[in-house]
Amino acid sequence: MMTNIALFASLILNIILVGLLVFNARNTRRKHQNQKQPTLRTPANVRTISCPSCAQHIKFTLPIDGNKARCRKCHAQFKLDIDEHRNVYITEIKLPEDEQHIKSLADCYLILGLTAEALPIDIKAAYKKKISEYHPDRVGVFGAKIKQLAEEETRQINAAYAMLQEHGMV
Structure with missing residues (x-):
């Protein structure tokens, strides 16, 4: 009778240990799921505009030297203005004459x-x-x-x- 009680106690102890391991594994998985994945962000001084004549994306870094940019695809030239919130606006367009x-x-x-x-x-x-x-x-x-x-x-x-x-x- 004593061995049956010891065997029963051992079985319950093992069930409790397995339950704790499963609980610990679930918590660890939740912690990893709740952590935000690092997002790839462009630096704060990098801006992108679309060329009005050919829709090519033009990427540049602030501050802009001379407030001018040029499209590599269609060679259109732009005059750019930057407001107090660091937003960039195209104010003048010179299309290529070729x-x-x-x-x-x-x-x-x-x-x-x-x-x-x-x-x-x-x-x-x-x-x-x-x-x-x-x-x-x-x-x-x-x-x-x-x-x-x-x-x-x-x-x-x-x-x-x-x-x-x-x-x-x-």
Whole structure:
């Protein structure tokens, strides 16, 4: 009889210990679930705006040197103002003039040195040839002025090719 009581007491003690372990595990899990996960935040001096002409996101750091920013995609220039709450507003937009020179598909063919009857393979070949001739990295050794002219010519070539692509010619 005594061994049955000892066995029964041992069994109850084990059940109590298992219950305590389960209780402890649940509390530990709750503590971990209640802890907030660290959120990735941008620093307080970093701002992002969208370019009004092409919707590209432009990221910059405050304070802004000269209150000017430029879109890397469409090359539009902006004048920015910052209020007392450090909110940033676009106050002036200057769109690039390079794309305004190309008004028709005939201009695109003329820039690439082609006729209007050119095939897509001819357009691609002419584009590659013109870009390799006028790329700013290739003519950079000739000086800053020639490099600047090459950059302008490259922008026009790229704009002409993009316009041909938009119209399904390439």
